[in-house]
Amino acid sequence: MILRKALQENFPIISEPELIEEIMKVAYIHEMDEDDILIDINENIKNLPLLVEGSVKILREDENGNEVFLYYVDAGNTCAATLTCCMDSKRSNIRAIVEEKAVFLTIPYQYMDIWMGKYKSWREFILTTYSLRFEELLKAVDQLAFKKMDQRILNFLNEKSNLLNSKIIKISHQQIAYDLNTSREVVSRILKQMERENLVKINRGQLELLE
DNA sequence: ACATTAAGTGATT
DNA sequence: AATCACTTAATGT
Numbered sequence: 651m652i653l654r655k656a657l658q659e660n661f662p663i664i665s666e667p668e669l670i671e672e673i674m675k676v677a678y679i680h681e682m683d684e685d686d687i688l689i690d691i692n693e694n695i696k697n698l699p700l701l702v703e704g705s706v707k708i709l710r711e712d713e714n715g716n717e718v719f720l721y722y723v724d725a726g727n728t729c730a731a732t733l734t735c736c737m738d739s740k741r742s743n744i745r746a747i748v749e750e751k752a753v754f755l756t757i758p759y760q761y762m763d764i765w766m767g768k769y770k771s772w773r774e775f776i777l778t779t780y781s782l783r784f785e786e787l788l789k790a791v792d793q794l795a796f797k798k799m800d801q802r803i804l805n806f807l808n809e810k811s812n813l814l815n816s817k818i819i820k821i822s823h824q825q826i827a828y829d830l831n832t833s834r835e836v837v838s839r840i841l842k843q844m845e846r847e848n849l850v851k852i853n854r855g856q857l858e859l860l861e
Numbered sequence: 862a863c864a865t866t867a868a869g870t871g872a873t874t
Numbered sequence: 875a876a877t878c879a880c881t882t883a884a885t886g887t
Contacts, residue, residue: 833877835878854883855884
């Protein structure tokens with residue numbers, strides 16, 4: 651089936667045939683469009699999503715509704731923050747917004763625990779995901795704590811460019827400001843400066859990264 | 862042509 | 875680096 655193929659191609663680490671059979675039995679396939687909210691803050695997590703296509707933006711929010719971008723999750727991955735919640739069916743502490751039209755498998759949370767004991771490759775998958783996402787998180791912390799806004803913007807654009815496989819990024823200054831939790835004017839000024847340094851080309855609602 | 866939305870800018874804190 | 879107030883430019887209807 652298509653489902654089985656998607657799983658094997660994107661999650662080769664999950665290798666045990668019996669485990670794959672079990673996943674086939676209990677997983678559902680879902681599809682979401684750009685800007686759809688896959689997981690919201692405080693949402694009760696009852697399923698673990700495994701991304702097989704597209705990408706998702708993970709962000710954190712403070713009590714005033716200020717958002718900060720944390721990292722992207724793309725095909726073949728899942729979000730560690732969600733994993734944590736799934737393990738004992740807690741509420742989500744992050745928000746996940748679809749960046750590029752996403753297709754994913756969802757696995758009911760009850761199986762997380764059972765499979766941990768039963769399948770070696772599942773255990774490996776979970777542990778690898780944890781360490782991978784932890785690294786991502788550290789990178790995000792470094793950015794927030796130690797980098798100036800111009801570097802944060804440049805970094806943000808580079809990550810996005812990598813993810814989309816394109817030097818052209820369709821985004822408004824305002825949206826960047828939301829993601830980095832700063833003001834639109836600051837973004838505009840920094841981008842203008844970057845344009846003078848020939849790092850980017852600015853067009854309305856769109857940026858092009860230059861070499 | 863007009864309204865709407867994105868981007869640029871100077872002044873102030 | 876943030877906020878305000880205002881201008882200018884691009885785009886949609």
